[in-house]
Amino acid sequence: MTNIRNILQTLINNDIEFVIIGGVAAIALGSDYPTSDLDICYSRTTENLQRLSSVLLSLDAKLRNVPPDIPFTPDAPTLKSGLNFTFTTSLGALDILGEVGGIGFYNEVKKFSNEEIVFGLKCFVLNLDGLLLSKKFAGRKKDEPVIIELEAIKEMLQKKK
Amino acid sequence: METDEKKSAIQRAIEYGIDITLIESNMRLTPTQRLEKLQGMMELIEEMKKVRTRRYGNLIVSDQHSEYSPNANK
Numbered sequence: 001m002t003n004i005r006n007i008l009q010t011l012i013n014n015d016i017e018f019v020i021i022g023g024v025a026a027i028a029l030g031s032d033y034p035t036s037d038l039d040i041c042y043s044r045t046t047e048n049l050q051r052l053s054s055v056l057l058s059l060d061a062k063l064r065n066v067p068p069d070i071p072f073t074p075d076a077p078t079l080k081s082g083l084n085f086t087f088t089t090s091l092g093a094l095d096i097l098g099e100v101g102g103i104g105f106y107n108e109v110k111k112f113s114n115e116e117i118v119f120g121l122k123c124f125v126l127n128l129d130g131l132l133l134s135k136k137f138a139g140r141k142k143d144e145p146v147i148i149e150l151e152a153i154k155e156m157l158q159k160k161k
Numbered sequence: 162m163e164t165d166e167k168k169s170a171i172q173r174a175i176e177y178g179i180d181i182t183l184i185e186s187n188m189r190l191t192p193t194q195r196l197e198k199l200q201g202m203m204e205l206i207e208e209m210k211k212v213r214t215r216r217y218g219n220l221i222v223s224d225q226h227s228e229y230s231p232n233a234n235k
Contacts, residue, residue, distance in 0.1 A: 024196065028192040028196055034202050145179065148174050
């Protein structure tokens with residue numbers, strides 16, 4: 001089971017630059033669709049890759065959906081040579097994306113985020129416009145109800161103003 | 162009859178089958194409370210998986226390295 005609080009705490013304790021995206025961001029904004037993993041978009045600066053690599057190693061991160069006998073070490077050069085990774089860690093499922101489809105890399109994603117306090121931690125969370133952009137860009141059938149729900153949430157918030 | 166474009170997003174969601182009352186209820190919570198609710202749901206699902214395993218054993222494939230995964234070696 002994914003321990004969202006502890007993963008976020010670990011990322012923040014290690015000064016990882018990231019934005020919460022995906023299903024957890026949608027839930028933080030009011031969605032009622034559950035998710036079982038935590039997705040983040042991370043900065044690809046050399047320093048951040050090194051810090052992120054240390055965190056992933058400390059969490060015993062293994063690639064998900066890949067046979068366990070395939071060797072993989074999430075060191076900084078490996079993270080640099082790839083982009084988006086899906087991991088199983090000692091704290092649960094963690095997906096790290098260097099680029100979010102429909103938005104771009106970390107710096108662009110951050111522009112579509114708001115600073116929120118979650119579990120007492122200051123985190124950047126992808127906002128409704130960003131979520132809608134990324135989900136529409138992905139064009140997956142499974143996102144259809146989430147898009148309709150997020151558009152309803154956006155309208156509710158606009159009516160409140 | 163109203164076209165889809167003229168309908169409000171809330172109306173479209175209701176017609177799609179989304180329970181707006183659940184969203185309204187979420188909107189009254191803080192982001193932390195919403196994520197705590199998700200965490201509670203995850204814990205419940207985990208408990209239900211244990212019940213499933215106790216009752217049926219490991220007949221059902223693992224959720225992690227599923228043989229039905231598109232990336233699985235067959």
